[in-house]
Amino acid sequence: MAELALGIDLGGTKIAGALVTREGTVVAEVRAPTRPEEGVEPVIGRMADCIRALQAQAGAGHRIVGIGIGAAGSTDHVRGVVIMGSNLRWVNVPLRDRLLAHLGDAWTGPISVAKDTNAAVLGELLYGAGRGAHTILYVTVGTGIGGGLVLEGRLYHGVSGGAADLGHLIVETDGPLCGCGKRGCVEALASGPAIARQAREQLAAGRPSILADRPADTLTAVDVVEAAQRGDALAREIITLAGQRLGMVLAWCVDVVNPERIIIGGGVAAAGDLLFEPVRQTVAVRALPSNVEAVRIVPAGLGANSGEIGAAALVWAGAA
Template sequence: MTASSSSEYALGIDLGGTGIKAGVVSAHGTLLREWKVPTEAEKGGGYVVARMIALCRQILSELPEGIQSEQIIGIGIGSPGVFDFKTGALVAGAVNIPGLNGTPMRSIFEAELGLPTRVDNDANVFVLAEARSGAGRDASVAVGYTIGTGIGGGVVIGGKVFHGAWGFAGELGHVTVEPEGIYCPCGNHGCMESYASANAIATYARQAAEIHDNSILSGMSPDEITCKSVGEAAAQGDALARHVIERAAFYLSVGIGSTVIALNPAVIIIGGGGALLGEMLFEPIRKHLRRRVYHQRVQSVDVVGAQLGVDAGIIGAAGLAFAERNSN
């Protein structure tokens, strides 16, 4: 971060299933202007990549006042899925764009736009954004989770996404929290995301509501019971809803604890829809972590909510360009 001059900027692209968001971001993580177009995923990977390139050309032609194209040091792209971090090709797709799999996005962008390009998955991008300019500022090691449909994860060391030996580090939602637990589509049993994603919280709350009749949740239809409505009920003091959140926090502490033991991060950053539960979720995680984790100083790891909100995708994508410059 200190290596980036404040007069340098990068383009960040947040590729989603329905929309492509892009922006011009400073080295300090300030989003100066944002553009948004529909993804039109049904038109296929070739179309989507061409659309993203056209959007970059448009941005470069209408940069915010005072910024010259020479000040744009690169492009970063974040998207659901698992990417080959060297070629920027989608290896295993969570984003439903036919034909995107295997497309070497990085070299296509570099050839078309003449700017160094880096591609990474959205959870890594989220943690990078928060570690560089959000809740994890100044942390030498930051670990983050996005609690949504599943649980994404990422590890940032020294201001860079840590990829491990082959690019697959940080898939923290699939850490085992019950050795013979619920079957997960990934092939494992007992993954953390099966117990503590927003979807898992809602599923467990529906089961709990069926057999308890003294809860706000008991009066709801299954469709009305979501992670959000569980949080609302808990905020009103509903004991069943509080139990559901406490259970998720218990399992999160098992998985987070194992990662804290391995990596000794300075901060754990929690984002995604599940993070809207806020202190109702974070405080029991902290309580359990104090037991799960051995050394006093490691126990004092911060557990905090994300700060950058929906802009994290663009800011973190641009962060890839700053963090990964000069590296392969």
């Protein structure tokens, strides 16, 4: 009987579930809206519905060996609790216990809960750009900036689950105000919203750009990345600056963690070498030469379903 892992990516807008083989192949998937505004229990109810739907799809020929959940927030992986998920509007939600209560007899096996970046780094380790490496720093650059660490082949959580929480490392002491209340966090300088804000500011100041026709209030980082790829000077300048600021943070990480690989994912990573080259150059001039020599900085290898595949990797890596 073939074995499958059931992976769920719990984000602020959608719940994405999949059945994933040990080789990382998705054999079935399901989607539901998160709708955090309805409260915690309805969200967990929809997660339970997704699980039952996938169990039905697995059918009699397959055995689901475990459920892995990557959640958009900080987690206590030992107790299966989401400590704080701002997009989910969750604080101290005992996700594993509530989900087991919703599922009743339908599931009595193991459930692993991790922050989504920890699921992502395991997914990259097993099936993506981390294959063959043992010590990996994964960084996502999207709406926020976060990270996950695999050290010597194992997920490293830190003492309170806060390892590789890179978004609020301060890059510029007098930089722009961050959502967290501090100034100059890398998330306030190099995330998708920060890139879009910088473009709006420069356009408002009259800088010429192919983005100048666009209504400023609809401008996103995706637009800036596309303009940069079409050669727009302003957009390239903004992406380069984001890469340099991200590179400053990664240079520190290189000297603290001495990883073998740094994997960058998230929407902004779609900028490709326009982002990666300034990242690599900044790391190369700022970190210790021997540590720079030891690390490769590469794009994430998993694309579609990376959240669910990472969540399933929690099961295959025995993180339950």
